[in-house]
Amino acid sequence: MPAATPLPATDLETCIREKLKGQHFMHLIGADLTRIEPGRIEAELTLGQHHQQQRGFAHGGLVATMADLVAGFAAITLVPEGVGVVTSDLKVSYLNPGVGQRIRAIGWVLKAGRRLHFCEAEVWCDDVLIAKASATMAVLEPA
Numbered sequence: 001m002p003a004a005t006p007l008p009a010t011d012l013e014t015c016i017r018e019k020l021k022g023q024h025f026m027h028l029i030g031a032d033l034t035r036i037e038p039g040r041i042e043a044e045l046t047l048g049q050h051h052q053q054q055r056g057f058a059h060g061g062l063v064a065t066m067a068d069l070v071a072g073f074a075a076i077t078l079v080p081e082g083v084g085v086v087t088s089d090l091k092v093s094y095l096n097p098g099v100g101q102r103i104r105a106i107g108w109v110l111k112a113g114r115r116l117h118f119c120e121a122e123v124w125c126d127d128v129l130i131a132k133a134s135a136t137m138a139v140l141e142p143a
Contacts (some may be wrong), residue, residue, distance in 0.1 A: 001085040012036060014076060021078060023130050026069055029062060031103075033073065039109040047103050047125065058098025058130065067092055067133035070107025071119035075137035078112045082142045083115060089136040100126035107135075115139050 014034045020026065020033065026043075030050065035042035043066060045051070053059045068090055075085045107121040116136055123131040 012028055012038065014015055015081070016041075016073060016077060019073075023069075025065070029065065029076040030064065032067060034104075036073075036077065038077050039074055040110070041077065041107050042104065043069045043070050044102055044104045045074075047098070047101055051103075052099075055097075056099065058103060058125060060092075060094060062103070063094065063098060063131045064090065064092045064133070066105035066123050067107070067121040067131060068135065070105040071080050071133065071135040072107075073119035073120045074107040074119055075112070076141075078117065079139060084140040085137040086140060087135055088116070090133060090136075092131055092133045094131050096125075096128050096130045098125040098130045099143055100128070102126060113139075 031045040033043050047058055051058055051062050065088050066085055072085055072087055091139050104124045105121055107119060109117050109119050111118045119135045119137055121133040122129055
């Protein structure tokens with residue numbers, strides 16, 4: 001697979017936003033990408049009662065989803081058009097309860113490989129780091 005040629009920022013954002021149309025679960029939880037750069041993605045959502053577990057904290061599944069979302073889309077920014085990525089491994093360490101108004105997730109690519117992209121993510125609730133994640137994204141070449 002040839003190395004990806006970085007797209008101009010406006011083309012990259014347009015391309016990623018087009019791919020977002022198929023991310024139905026992201027839309028269901030109310031997340032939106034707020035920063036799109038080669039190898040780096042940020043997303044936010046307003047924390048609502050429907051995002052909480054029984055003690056009022058952001059649900060762990062929501063936190064993991066946000067980490068997976070930004071890590072995966074960070075990887076997508078570095079593959080050529082027509083090539084995709086899927087999560088092959090995700091490890092989330094929960095550091096603090098998610099109590100607040102906004103969830104913000106930041107994901108970046110540590111190493112983009114031919115078949116695997118190694119990524120990390122942080123998930124914040126307001127100004128508190130609530131989770132750190134590492135992910136491996138498998139590169140899917142067109143059939």
